[in-house]
Amino acid sequence: xxxxxxxxxxxxxxxxxxxxxxxxxxxxxxxxxxxxxxxxxxxxxxxxxxxxxxxxxxxxxxxxxxxxxxxxxxxxxxxxxxxxxxxxxxxxxxxxxxxxxxxxxxxxxxxxxxxxxxxxxxxxxxxxxxxxxxxxxxxxxxxxxxxxxxxxxxxxxxxxxxxxxxxxxxxxxxxxxxxxx
Amino acid sequence: xxxxxxxxxxxxxxxxxxxxxxxxxxxxxxxxxxxxxxxxxxxxxxxxxxxxxxxxxxxxxxxxxxxxxxxxxxxxxxxxxxxxxxxxxxxxxxxxxxxxxxxxxxxxxxxxxxxxxxxxxxxxxxxxxxxxxxxxxxxxxxxxxxxxxxxxxxxxxxxxxxxxxxxxxxxxxxxxxxxxxxxxxxxxxxxxxxxxxxxxxxxxxxxxxxxxxxxxxxxxxxxxxxxxxxxxxxxxxxxxxxxxxxxxxxxxxxxxxxxxxxxxxxxxxxxxxxxxxxxxxxxxxxxxxxxxxxxxxxxxxxxxxxxxxxxxxxxxxxxxxxxxxxxxxxxxxxxxxxxxxxxxxxxxxxxxxxxxxxxxxxxxxxxxxxxxxxxxxxxxxxxxxxxxxxxxxxxxxxxxxxxxxxxxxxxxxxxxxxxxxxxxxxxxxxxxxxxxxxxxxxxxxxx
Numbered sequence: 010x011x012x013x014x015x016x017x018x019x020x021x022x023x024x025x026x027x028x029x030x031x032x033x034x035x036x037x038x039x040x041x042x043x044x045x046x047x048x049x050x051x052x053x054x055x056x057x058x059x060x061x062x063x064x065x066x067x068x069x070x071x072x073x074x075x076x077x078x079x080x081x082x083x084x085x086x087x088x089x090x091x092x093x094x095x096x097x098x099x100x101x102x103x104x105x106x107x108x109x110x111x112x113x114x115x116x117x118x119x120x121x122x123x124x125x126x127x128x129x130x131x132x133x134x135x136x137x138x139x140x141x142x143x144x145x146x147x148x149x150x151x152x153x154x155x156x157x158x159x160x161x162x163x164x165x166x167x168x169x170x171x172x173x174x175x176x177x178x179x180x181x182x183x184x185x186x187x188x189x190x
Numbered sequence: 191x192x193x194x195x196x197x198x199x200x201x202x203x204x205x206x207x208x209x210x211x212x213x214x215x216x217x218x219x220x221x222x223x224x225x226x227x228x229x230x231x232x233x234x235x236x237x238x239x240x241x242x243x244x245x246x247x248x249x250x251x252x253x254x255x256x257x258x259x260x261x262x263x264x265x266x267x268x269x270x271x272x273x274x275x276x277x278x279x280x281x282x283x284x285x286x287x288x289x290x291x292x293x294x295x296x297x298x299x300x301x302x303x304x305x306x307x308x309x310x311x312x313x314x315x316x317x318x319x320x321x322x323x324x325x326x327x328x329x330x331x332x333x334x335x336x337x338x339x340x341x342x343x344x345x346x347x348x349x350x351x352x353x354x355x356x357x358x359x360x361x362x363x364x365x366x367x368x369x370x371x372x373x374x375x376x377x378x379x380x381x382x383x384x385x386x387x388x389x390x391x392x393x394x395x396x397x398x399x400x401x402x403x404x405x406x407x408x409x410x411x412x413x414x415x416x417x418x419x420x421x422x423x424x425x426x427x428x429x430x431x432x433x434x435x436x437x438x439x440x441x442x443x444x445x446x447x448x449x450x451x452x453x454x455x456x457x458x459x460x461x462x463x464x465x466x467x468x469x470x471x472x473x474x475x476x477x478x479x480x481x482x483x484x485x486x487x488x489x490x491x492x493x494x495x496x497x498x499x500x501x502x503x504x505x506x507x508x509x510x511x512x513x514x515x516x517x518x519x520x521x522x523x524x525x526x527x528x529x530x531x532x533x534x535x536x537x538x539x540x541x542x543x544x545x546x547x548x549x550x551x552x553x554x555x556x557x558x559x560x561x562x563x564x565x566x567x568x569x570x571x572x573x574x575x576x577x578x579x580x581x582x583x584x585x586x587x588x589x590x591x592x593x594x595x596x597x598x599x600x601x602x603x604x605x606x607x608x609x610x611x612x613x614x615x616x617x618x619x620x621x622x623x624x625x626x627x628x629x630x631x632x633x634x635x636x637x
Contacts, residue, residue, distance in 0.1 A: 094205040095295060096302070145216055
């Protein structure tokens with residue numbers, strides 16, 4: 010039987026330690042081995058000059074078509090500002106109960122909101138976002154517990170409130186859904 | 191468990207439909223999409239959605255026209271209009287036509303979350319309101335008034351006809367016959383049913399307490415009045431006030447009550463502001479008020495003010511054919527509340543109950559059944575489970591009043607109408623004894 014591996018693919022420059030920390034937290038949370046890959050993609054084809062943002066839907070579709078046959082779950086990691094047509098921005102996007110997700114740290118940076126650079130906080134926020142989007146690929150929906158990683162966050166302050174792990178209810182749903190697969 | 195909210199997304203742009211579909215799905219909503227207004231209306235004819243999120247500009251039928259048609263299918267539909275900046279004017283028109291809100295494309299994720307959360311709250315309030323109204327409407331069936339006898343049918347007919355008016359009602363009947371239940375039936379069949387029915391047990395309160403209870407009081411009106419407090423008349427505004435044991439109120443309270451009934455205006459105890467309240471009065475008593483008027487213990491003017499309609503609730507012994515229905519009802523009621531299987535009653539026990547006099551009326555029967563369920567074998571109620579042994583034969587049933595009358599007269603006669611000695615023997619003070627003499631209209635035999 011093929012090993013179930015979660016693949017994190019970074020697009021653009023990320024520090025090695027930063028990615029390793031993300032990978033460790035994912036491995037810890039989902040209990041699957043995590044593989045790190047670096048890839049290049051021509052982002053200009055996903056750029057909307059009017060919105061000055063990158064089309065999250067198209068990127069998600071692209072990564073899914075490229076990697077879903079080789080990997081159990083794949084997350085594309087970006088540094089650019091993502092959007093979907095109907096929303097002004099997104100932190101990430103996933104196929105519910107699917108194989109692929111994307112997340113960007115662009116809007117997670119403190120300096121975007123006029124505050125001091127905080128690399129540690131950025132790492133924590135990004136961990137939570139990646140775990141959140143991966144949770145969707147495992148079939149988890151939004152939770153209503155403010156500290157659960159699966160709660161919907163529309164502001165960075167919401168992300169800071171939650172933990173980088175599932176609440177007991179989401180955990181048991183995850184175990185249940187995962188045991189069926 | 192909370193109801194899962196369903197959302198129908200109507201937009202001609204596939205990317206919008208897909209994005210919103212995923213967004214709402216992740217939030218746990220039930221989502222469906224339609225690519226145009228025609229398709230949306232087809233879907234809505236077969237099933238309803240809590241929220242319709244529709245684009246205002248679509249080829250063919252636009253969002254405004256679709257909204258009008260949806261509203262004609264279900265006026266409570268919550269419709270949220272999606273619009274571009276350029277069509278905000280049209281969105282405002284949609285609001286005037288009954289849309290819940292509008293949101294400008296592209297949405298801020300937080301705005302969308304808030305909007306849906308608020309709409310969900312409105313839906314749950316609407317549902318709660320409907321459930322509560324249904325509960326109140328169910329009271330109209332007065333299903334708690336059990337009976338098939340001609341006597342109870344007559345009472346129910348009177349309830350029905352009097353409920354629609356605003357007239358004062360006096361309900362008379364022995365203790366335990368269900369006078370308050372009849373009052374509730376009148377209230378819940380009346381136009382006042384969505385307002386409170388406030389009950390006051392006049393007999394349980396002293397004169398000053400009753401006054402403060404009925405009229406309310408201002409802070410500092412008397413020792414212990416630490417806060418302003420609304421009175422029962424004020425609380426019953428729009429609804430009904432039920433004054434139980436009306437015959438027990440003092441002469442002073444009778445005057446005050448008459449004044450309030452005439453003007454529907456009063457002041458709180460210690461207050462100087464006149465308060466108006468629109469209430470209907472229903473009174474109950476187990477005494478003969480007319481007799482009390484005749485012997486001067488109840489004001490005639492108040493009696494006529496209250497006694498616009500008189501409903502007499504028959505004692506249980508006059509409607510024995512209802513006993514089996516009542517027994518069945520109480521068995522179900524208590525078995526359910528005690529989470530037990532519904533049990534039955536054996537024929538001998540039921541026959542004995544039908545022969546019993548029930549001086550305490552339906553209340554006594556209810557207590558008997560509750561006790562039998564508690565102490566019984568959990569399968570069937572038998573004669574031994576019913577406390578019928580102490581029954582007094584029909585001819586010797588005497589009211590407490592009659593017994594008191596006899597006893598007081600006996601002691602007075604024994605002590606040659608010496609009030610001090612008789613009061614001492616009865617272990618009451620002299621004033622109480624004088625009151626008893628007055629109450630029972632006892633006369634010293636002429637020497």
